[in-house]
Amino acid sequence: MGAAVKVEVPVPPPELARPPLVANQRPLGWISDAVARISEVKTPMWWWLAFGISFTMMLVCFAMIAHLMSTGVGVWGLGHPVMWGWAIVNFVWWIGIGHAGTLISAILFLLRQRWRTAVNRAAEAMTIFAVMCAGIFPVIHVGRIWLAWWLFPLPNANDIWPQFRSPLMWDVFAVSTYFTVSVLFWYMGLIPDLAVYRDRARTKLRKFFYGLFALGWTGSNRHWSNYEKAYLILAGLSTPLVLSVHSIVSLDFAVSQLPGWHTTIFPPYFVAGAIFSGFGMVLTLLIPIRKLCGLEDIITVRHVDLMCKVTLATGSIVGYAYGMEVFIAWYSGNPYERFAFWNRAFGPYWWAYWIMIACNVLIPQLFWFKKVRQHMLTVWIISVLVNVGMWFERFVIVVTTLAREFLPANWGYYTPTWVDICTYLGTFGLFFTFFLLFMRFLPVIAIAEVKGVTPQADPHHPLGGAREGGHHG
Amino acid sequence: MSQSASQVYGVIAEFDNPAATMRAAERLRDEGFRRWDVFSPYPVHGMDQAMGLKNSKVGWFSFLGGVSGYTIGMLMIWWMNAVDYPIVVGGKPYFSPFSAFPPSYELTILFGAFGALIGMLVLNRLPRLHHPLLKHRRFALASHDRFFIVIETADPKYQPDATRQLLESLGSTRVETVEE
Numbered sequence: 001m002g003a004a005v006k007v008e009v010p011v012p013p014p015e016l017a018r019p020p021l022v023a024n025q026r027p028l029g030w031i032s033d034a035v036a037r038i039s040e041v042k043t044p045m046w047w048w049l050a051f052g053i054s055f056t057m058m059l060v061c062f063a064m065i066a067h068l069m070s071t072g073v074g075v076w077g078l079g080h081p082v083m084w085g086w087a088i089v090n091f092v093w094w095i096g097i098g099h100a101g102t103l104i105s106a107i108l109f110l111l112r113q114r115w116r117t118a119v120n121r122a123a124e125a126m127t128i129f130a131v132m133c134a135g136i137f138p139v140i141h142v143g144r145i146w147l148a149w150w151l152f153p154l155p156n157a158n159d160i161w162p163q164f165r166s167p168l169m170w171d172v173f174a175v176s177t178y179f180t181v182s183v184l185f186w187y188m189g190l191i192p193d194l195a196v197y198r199d200r201a202r203t204k205l206r207k208f209f210y211g212l213f214a215l216g217w218t219g220s221n222r223h224w225s226n227y228e229k230a231y232l233i234l235a236g237l238s239t240p241l242v243l244s245v246h247s248i249v250s251l252d253f254a255v256s257q258l259p260g261w262h263t264t265i266f267p268p269y270f271v272a273g274a275i276f277s278g279f280g281m282v283l284t285l286l287i288p289i290r291k292l293c294g295l296e297d298i299i300t301v302r303h304v305d306l307m308c309k310v311t312l313a314t315g316s317i318v319g320y321a322y323g324m325e326v327f328i329a330w331y332s333g334n335p336y337e338r339f340a341f342w343n344r345a346f347g348p349y350w351w352a353y354w355i356m357i358a359c360n361v362l363i364p365q366l367f368w369f370k371k372v373r374q375h376m377l378t379v380w381i382i383s384v385l386v387n388v389g390m391w392f393e394r395f396v397i398v399v400t401t402l403a404r405e406f407l408p409a410n411w412g413y414y415t416p417t418w419v420d421i422c423t424y425l426g427t428f429g430l431f432f433t434f435f436l437l438f439m440r441f442l443p444v445i446a447i448a449e450v451k452g453v454t455p456q457a458d459p460h461h462p463l464g465g466a467r468e469g470g471h472h473g
Numbered sequence: 474m475s476q477s478a479s480q481v482y483g484v485i486a487e488f489d490n491p492a493a494t495m496r497a498a499e500r501l502r503d504e505g506f507r508r509w510d511v512f513s514p515y516p517v518h519g520m521d522q523a524m525g526l527k528n529s530k531v532g533w534f535s536f537l538g539g540v541s542g543y544t545i546g547m548l549m550i551w552w553m554n555a556v557d558y559p560i561v562v563g564g565k566p567y568f569s570p571f572s573a574f575p576p577s578y579e580l581t582i583l584f585g586a587f588g589a590l591i592g593m594l595v596l597n598r599l600p601r602l603h604h605p606l607l608k609h610r611r612f613a614l615a616s617h618d619r620f621f622i623v624i625e626t627a628d629p630k631y632q633p634d635a636t637r638q639l640l641e642s643l644g645s646t647r648v649e650t651v652e653e
Contacts, residue, residue: 028514029618153553161553165562170575177579181586188590192616196514199613215600218607219615221498221524223597224516229529230593234586237535241582248575451618452515457491459517465490 009455009462021115021453023297028451031298032196035445038293039197046292047440054432061426064419065140073143075419082402082414087141089394090424092249093277094134094431095175096270096390098182099242100278101127105185106238109231115306117449118299121193122289123282124186125442129434130281131179133427138171140423167251174248181241185234188227191217192448246274253397260340260401263328269321273390276314276360279307280386285435287380289444298445301374308373311386315364318393322361336406344400348413352392353400359389482605482653483509483625484637485612486645491517494620497643498523501622504639508628512612512621531592538588539581546577609651623651 011017022031068075078085101123108116139148151172153162162169194214201207217223247267254266283304290299329341344353363385366372373379399414438444456463488494491513498511502525511520547570554560555567565572594600606612606623615621622645624636640648 027618032514032617153549159558160560161558163560163562164550164554164576165565165569165572167575170579173576173579177583180583184586184590188593192515196616199616211602215594216602216604216607217599218604218612219512219514220597221511221513221517221520222526223599224513225521225526226529226531226593226596228516229531230535230589233532233535233589237539237582237585237589241579244575244578244582251575448515452518457515457517459491459495459519465492467492 019300019302020455021118021300021302022450023300026297026454028454028456031445031450031454032200032447034295034298035193035443035447036197036200038439038444039441040200043440044292047436050432051436054429054436057426057429058433059426059429060422061136061430064423064426065136067419068140068423069145073141075417076141077414077416077420078141079412079414081405081410081412082399084398084402085414086395086416086420086424087137089391089398090427091134091137092270092394092398093391094130094137094427095178095249096246096274096277096394097281097387098127098130098134098178098278099246099271099274100282101125101130102178102182102185102238102242103275103278104282105189106235106242109235110239113306114453115303117446117453118303119282119286119307120449121186121189121446122286122444123278124182124189125435125438126281126285127182127278128179128186129431129438131175131182132434133431135175135179136427136430138175167248167255170248171252174245178241178245181234181238185238188230188234189446189449190442191215192219192227193443193446195219196447197443243271246270258401258405259334259336260344260397263325265321265324265328269318269325272314272317272321273360273393276311276318276364277387277390279311279314280383280390283307283311283379283383284387287376287383289439291376293439293444295445298450301376304376304379305370305373308367308379311383312364312367315360315367315386319361322357340401340404343404344396347400347404349396349400349403352396356389356392356396359385360393363389480653481626482651483623483627483631484640485606485609485649485651486622486640486643487611487614487647487649488620488622488645491520491620493644494622495520495523497622497640497645500639500643501624504630506624506628506630508625508631510623512606512615512623514616514618514620517620530596531589534592534595535585535588538591539585542580542582542584543577545584546580547573550576605651605653609649611647611649 026034076085076087078087101120104116104123105120108120139145139151142148150156151162151169162172164170191214194210195217198207198210198214201210247270250266250270253261254263256262286299286307287304290296326341329337332338344350363382366378366382372382403414404411451457454463455461458464458466460466486497488497494511494513495517498520501509502523511517511524513520550573551568559567561567606615611619612621622640624631624640630636637648
């Protein structure tokens with residue numbers, strides 16, 4: 001900004017001072033430089049290494065799907081009575097992870113949490129790739145995968161339409177809408193930043209592609225005016241959407257009559273769990289990214305601290321829901337419900353239940369301590385454990401109920417096969433392949449939005465050129 | 474410097490900070506300019522009022538999308554499950570607004586979101602891959618850290634010398650012409 005002019009900035013008393021959102025008073029141009037640098041420098045070695053591993057794992061995923069399609073669902077550990085094994089566990093897990101992106105981009109936007117600007121782009125990308133991974137499982141677990149398009153209301157040779165009274169059908173609409181709206185929201189946010197990349201492009205190829213997808217964005221204020229309104233509306237639409245998606249996923253369970261599934265607490269409990277696991281994954285991704293990409297001044301310790309607080313809050317809601325489930329099982333007086341919960345904690349899958357309790361309820365309580373929240377390695381380890389715990393939560397819900405339902409004659413014990421395991425690990429390959437490509441070619445940080453929350457961007461702030469009294473005029 | 478008005482797109486003034494840009498914009502608004510614009514790397518808070526812009530109409534596109542999404546959802550489900558091929562499932566009614574609500578709700582959001590994005594693009598006349606400003610050598614900084622005000626020659630109040638002087642007097646660090 002204005003060369004060497006010293007600007008007097010009033011300083012609040014220390015107890016009211018907050019760490020700035022962009023550390024070290026970085027100027028506006030620095031933000032573009034720091035973010036664009038990631039895709040302008042020579043591809044670093046760690047990227048190739050990570051990409052190679054991810055790509056190989058993605059191929060494993062495709063090979064497993066080909067094996068499944070050519071042989072049949074019998075290659076999985078599915079069988080009477082557990083017909084919803086890892087496929088549904090993985091589906092719910094991945095889609096849950098996808099919830100943090102929209103929470104950050106939409107709900108925190110409506111709540112005017114300005115710190116979201118540093119993390120929303122990467123979180124939205126994570127959402128999209130996680131929903132892609134999630135979408136694979138319900139499609140491939142139907143058995144005759146080539147008929148999966150019957151899920152959509154398209155005319156088919158039998159002249160039969162989908163049955164809209166089933167929550168499974170609602171789920172199709174919820175998940176596909178969620179994916180589409182997340183992509184729209186993400187892309188709209190990208191437009192001004194693609195224009196930044198276009199304006200910096202040195203090669204013809206970059207100029208062409210970034211220019212094409214920037215749609216001719218100029219940064220005109222008349223455009224910004226419509227853009228901001230559209231962004232606000234998308235945030236307003238995404239908020240009920242994100243709450244509805246996991247609610248509907250939970251209805252896949254809650255609308256059935258099985259003990260342990262048929263409870264009214266499921267929708268809010270699933271939504272809290274989804275946001276919890278999503279923030280876990282955001283932390284797992286962003287803590288290494290800020291180091292590897294040199295973004296410590298944009299994704300500051302304060303950002304990580306705040307995300308830990310969200311994780312703590314949602315983790316505690318999840319813990320409350322676990323407690324409430326057990327209480328209602330007892331209070332209902334229903335012997336099947338009581339048995340379902342006794343069986344979860346002390347039945348054949350007791351280990352899964354206690355891993356879930358440890359990772360989701362107990363360990364995140366460490367985030368009450370500021371020392372823990374601001375120690376990156378500890379936060380990272382806890383965030384990984386959160387994801388482990390949330391996977392086990394879905395495993396507990398899906399498997400314990402199905403393996404021990406009403407009639408003891410129907411009981412069984414479910415174990416996954418190597419194909420189950422390789423398919424699940426393979427989806428990590430898919431996820432990270434896309435995420436690494438995103439990191440390499442697109443702005444990981446919402447450049448324009450981060451610029452907007454710096455003091456020098458504010459026309460009513462001395463650093464933004466405002467005159468005395470905090471008025472621009 | 475004698476260029477005919479048809480070759481010149483407008484005059485571009487560069488500013489260092491958002492407050493100076495906003496002061497200039499307020500002045501131009503009060504002078505009654507019509508075909509002019511402010512360019513900034515991020516949306517400047519309060520610039521809409523400073524330019525005298527009205528509330529954006531994107532909301533109407535989104536509303537239209539949402540209403541049609543909900544209507545299409547409800548009608549589709551009613552027609553498919555109650556008219557074209559009714560199937561009895563668990564003794565439930567062929568059509569109920571309650572079970573039809575979740576998919577219709579999702580379609581409301583889906584169409585509303587498309588409405589918002591398309592509305593934004595239509596109102597902004599985007600995509601537009603060619604623009605005289607994008608050829609200007611300083612203009613790339615509009616996405617970096619600079620602020621620009623452009624007054625088009627097509628503005629009824631535009632006068633080659635007076636407009637340039639006005640922009641200089643408003644604190645612009647650099648005033649240039651933009652070729653068509």
